[in-house]
Amino acid sequence: MLPHSMRPMTDSIPALEAIGLTKTFREGPREVSVLRGLDLRVEPGARIAVVGASGSGKSTLLHCLGGLDRPSAGEVRWAGEPIAGLSERRRGLLRNKRLGFIYQFHHLLGELSALENAALPLLIGGMGAAEARARAGELLERVGLAARVEHKPSELSGGERQRVAIARALVTRPNCVLADEPTGNLDRRTAADTYELILELNRDIGTSVVLVTHDLDLAARADQVWRLEDGGLVADKARP
Template sequence: MNSQVEITEEQVASPNSGTDVVLACRTLRKSYRQGNKELQVLRGVELEVKAGEKLAIVGASGSGKSTLLNLLGGLDTPSAGEVWVAGQNLASLDANQRGWLRNRSLGFVYQFHHLLGEFSALENVAMPLLIGKQSVASAREAATAMLQAVGLGERLTHKPSQLSGGERQRVAIARALVTHPACVLMDEPTGNLDRATAKEIHKLMDRLNNEMGISFVIVTHDPDLAAALDRTLHLIDGALESDWHRGDHV
């Protein structure tokens, strides 16, 4: 008998489980072995992300920002501590359940878009829905609507090689949003773009956040992007330190 936690559609549809927290970690630790030494990367990180919140995580190169993002997304396993997504403790789920939960509750955007070059923009965006067992017709319809929402309604059949850097990143954002996740995790989403294009991506993320109510957790070195978000946290010596909250300055 499978003793693992069963996840229902209702739980994913209402990820807050009675609260407004969509993603959290408790005393999160991560270490790696380097020869005879143990390298401590994260040292008891505590974090709560609320519904609709836009949060920046900043820090020096090598401070563990991407490691933290991978742990929050269930792409890596912590050495200690817990990660909660959509009201579920990832440690209580098997690999299939974690994958199912990620597909429905989280989106991912990286500095390098990681689009599949042999597929069109429409096919790339539809992919998460097809993986989630939606029909081809409904996946194509949803992907078309999301690409239109990010301003690429005229580029549906274009492959990544036929798109500009900004357009490719818009496709990646559309792919992350197409499942209407509770939270999107972004790792340097504008780091590979020129300033003008990055500014357009900033505006796009802000508009989609306002329209869809999706939370964003963004690792960034871009001070303009961090300043435009609701909260900024610094990852220093393996722990998160609060910088400011927009509500404190209104």
């Protein structure tokens, strides 16, 4: 278990919240509604999975939640703070602090070591290099890569690269991690091990997780499972 100092502060304020989220795209002469007044409340430490057919808007939802795409209507709040009126700079700084991202492809920088990749969000946030490397090293050790910290992505296996990506997503101790098919590029066994690591860190650190996945077996291990249908979320499964 991680030291208490590595766990984010939590209270009754949702880690992430969407209210009336709407997103439309124009295709030629017609408008296509992808999200239609969607609501989602992510409590501190929650594990939420979002499933749905290809093209249903799952990635669009994550992009709106992460402030990477602007909704057509509605509101997104990070730890209680609405993001719509923020400047791009302020939104970027807040995103770096409040959120972590894990994608199907690791998106590591090939010229940097595992340690440097994991420390990058801290350096962007203004932390000193020595402290950033120390904190990144703690997480890399936690995900089983203590002996690989100086290796570059090309020297790591697919599962190892994804573990570096997980460490990078969690190194800022964010309120919530948004994971878009984080195991989709891995073989079945490595995918199961990687997802187990995400859940283990969720339990130990207390960071909320919103997972988009096609894998219903992985989704079933979340606290709540929502299906994205017709632009809204329908409870697929919920456990107290």
